[in-house]
Amino acid sequence: MVYVAGIDIGSAFSKAVILAKNRIIAYQVVPSGGNYKLTAKQVTGKTLAKAKLSLEDIAYTIATGYGAANVSFSSETASDISCLAGGVHYLFPDARTAIDIGGQFTRVLKLDERGKATAFLLSEKCAAGSGRFLQVIARVLQVALEDIGELSLKSKNRVDFNTGCAVFAESEAVSRVAEGAAKEDILAGLHRTLAAKIQTMVARLGVEPDCAVVGGGAKDVGLVKSIEAGLDCQLLVPEEPQIVAALGAALLAEEKVSKGG
Amino acid sequence: MKSQYFAGVDIGSTMTKVVIMNEVVLASVIGPTGPEHRKLANQVMEEALTKARLAFEEITYVVATGYGRINVPFADKQITEISCHARGVAHLLPEVRTVIDVGGQDSKGIKLKDGRAVDFVMNDKCAAGTGRFLEVTAEELGVSLDDMGRLSLEAENKVEISSTCTVFAAQEVVAKLSEGAALADIIAGLHEAIAIRIYGMVRRLKIEREVALTGGGAKNIGLVKALEAKLGFPVLVPPEPLLTGAIGAALLGKDIVKEAEKKGETLVRSERRLTEASIFT
Numbered sequence: 343m344v345y346v347a348g349i350d351i352g353s354a355f356s357k358a359v360i361l362a363k364n365r366i367i368a369y370q371v372v373p374s375g376g377n378y379k380l381t382a383k384q385v386t387g388k389t390l391a392k393a394k395l396s397l398e399d400i401a402y403t404i405a406t407g408y409g410a411a412n413v414s415f416s417s418e419t420a421s422d423i424s425c426l427a428g429g430v431h432y433l434f435p436d437a438r439t440a441i442d443i444g445g446q447f448t449r450v451l452k453l454d455e456r457g458k459a460t461a462f463l464l465s466e467k468c469a470a471g472s473g474r475f476l477q478v479i480a481r482v483l484q485v486a487l488e489d490i491g492e493l494s495l496k497s498k499n500r501v502d503f504n505t506g507c508a509v510f511a512e513s514e515a516v517s518r519v520a521e522g523a524a525k526e527d528i529l530a531g532l533h534r535t536l537a538a539k540i541q542t543m544v545a546r547l548g549v550e551p552d553c554a555v556v557g558g559g560a561k562d563v564g565l566v567k568s569i570e571a572g573l574d575c576q577l578l579v580p581e582e583p584q585i586v587a588a589l590g591a592a593l594l595a596e597e598k599v600s601k602g603g
Numbered sequence: 604m605k606s607q608y609f610a611g612v613d614i615g616s617t618m619t620k621v622v623i624m625n626e627v628v629l630a631s632v633i634g635p636t637g638p639e640h641r642k643l644a645n646q647v648m649e650e651a652l653t654k655a656r657l658a659f660e661e662i663t664y665v666v667a668t669g670y671g672r673i674n675v676p677f678a679d680k681q682i683t684e685i686s687c688h689a690r691g692v693a694h695l696l697p698e699v700r701t702v703i704d705v706g707g708q709d710s711k712g713i714k715l716k717d718g719r720a721v722d723f724v725m726n727d728k729c730a731a732g733t734g735r736f737l738e739v740t741a742e743e744l745g746v747s748l749d750d751m752g753r754l755s756l757e758a759e760n761k762v763e764i765s766s767t768c769t770v771f772a773a774q775e776v777v778a779k780l781s782e783g784a785a786l787a788d789i790i791a792g793l794h795e796a797i798a799i800r801i802y803g804m805v806r807r808l809k810i811e812r813e814v815a816l817t818g819g820g821a822k823n824i825g826l827v828k829a830l831e832a833k834l835g836f837p838v839l840v841p842p843e844p845l846l847t848g849a850i851g852a853a854l855l856g857k858d859i860v861k862e863a864e865k866k867g868e869t870l871v872r873s874e875r876r877l878t879e880a881s882i883f884t
Contacts, residue, residue, distance in 0.1 A: 376778075376781060446771075467767040467768060468729070468767060468768045468771075469768050469769075469770035469771055470768075474770055478770065505728065506728065506729075507728060507729045507730050507769075508730075508768075508769075508770045509730035509735055509739060509769045509770060510708070510728075510729075510730055510735075
């Protein structure tokens with residue numbers, strides 16, 4: 343059996359996927375923390391342990407993401423766009439648009455039928471379009487990040503935000519809490535603001551179905567529903583949305599190995 | 604003739620400023636803006652009246668400005684902060700053609716001609732390029748906001764920091780600290796970043812000398828120096844840069860009264876009562 347690995351060191355979370363014969367053997371997701379080199383070793387070690395393998399068993403390793411250069415044991419690095427495209431295509435072969443909502447950036451990609459990215463946009467300048475926005479507000483509301491999606495769905499009276507800026511939204515959320523607004527209503531407003539930013543990016547690229555949403559943000563059901571309402575289309579959400587780029591990297595590694603014989 | 608007194612109330616996002624004037628400023632008070640603007644405007648006005656040894660009935664005209672101006676129930680008129688800043692700066696520094704105002708949650712550029720605002724640019728949508736940028740990053744560094752400017756001047760090797768997003772800049776600050784960058788070098792980088800952002804906005808106006816810097820940002824020597832470096836020439840700072848809007852408001856009130864007297868018109872004035880309003884509109 344030939345094993346390969348894909349490792350995605352993101353700004354917020356690091357992920358590793360081990361593949362064999364085009365099938366996922368094991369994967370892990372860990373917070374990135376401040377030391378990417380150490381995190382790269384940890385996430386890979388945990389995934390290997392789960393697969394009951396050691397690093398020597400891995401024929402080829404491809405690293406991607408914000409901190410890809412810190413994966414000292416990788417065979418090579420690949421762009422996050424091509425890895426995302428490959429991962430999305432593997433999971434949803436009919437997807438032609440993919441939205442990746444990460445901790446630092448949101449990316450929107452167009453894919454062809456072979457799973458290659460033909461165009462993309464990146465929200466690199468501003469935290470308001472990324473998962474960072476959710477983290478900031480979750481902290482203000484003292485709600486765990488993983489709970490904000492479900493909670494927001496209970497909203498009956500959405501509180502809309504006057505600002506798209508994460509810093510100003512933080513103070514706005516504080517004021518709304520002080521005025522007695524319900525957390526779920528504030529969260530619903532927050533999801534609308536973030537969804538609007540993402541929709542603008544999607545619209546600039548032109549949405550083409552099927553449309554998939556991946557990355558940590560895709561685990562937020564409130565955000566996904568808000569984007570669906572805005573785009574007026576159903577979104578495909580993977581079972582484990584955070585590992586898609588790592589999966590794509592592993593698929594690239596497998597391709598390398600099979601080509602190299 | 605009975606002497607006339609004019610009050611200007613400037614409710615900013617962070618600070619509330621009141622001045623009482625006749626020919627000169629008789630009293631001024633600067634207090635923080637609370638969540639209930641009306642209540643606070645009330646208190647700051649009372650304080651200013653006490654300082655000026657005047658009763659509220661003696662104030663001829665009251666003009667409110669700033670983003671909280673509609674929350675001043677005792678004002679006779681509300682005027683935008685652009686007009687008030689223009690009038691205030693033109694009075695204090697007549698040679699000024701361009702005003703850069705850096706507030707707690709916004710920043711603006713104003714072009715002046717014959718003492719009036721003829722054009723302006725403003726950012727209140729994004730915290731980068733406003734006082735909030737330094738407030739957030741100072742907190743991340745554990746440095747008091749008041750010390751930021753002075754510390755930035757001690758830099759030997761300025762660190763580059765992103766100017767586009769306060770959240771990302773705050774993250775970068777933490778990363779630079781852990782990489783061992785000197786505090787002063789990081790702070791200088793932050794001032795450079797905010798200056799780039801403000802200069803980029805104001806440049807759209809075609810900057811003409813002289814340039815005045817007002818608002819809380821003008822009290823920050825690091826920002827003054829960083830903006831001067833971008834402009835390539837020195838800026839003028841009024842003696843109390845927080846008060847230009849309130850002074851302008853009082854002076855515009857005076858203009859209104861003089862104009863009405865000339866035409867023989869009677870001005871409508873609010874009741875001279877400093878009670879807080881119970882209903883917010």
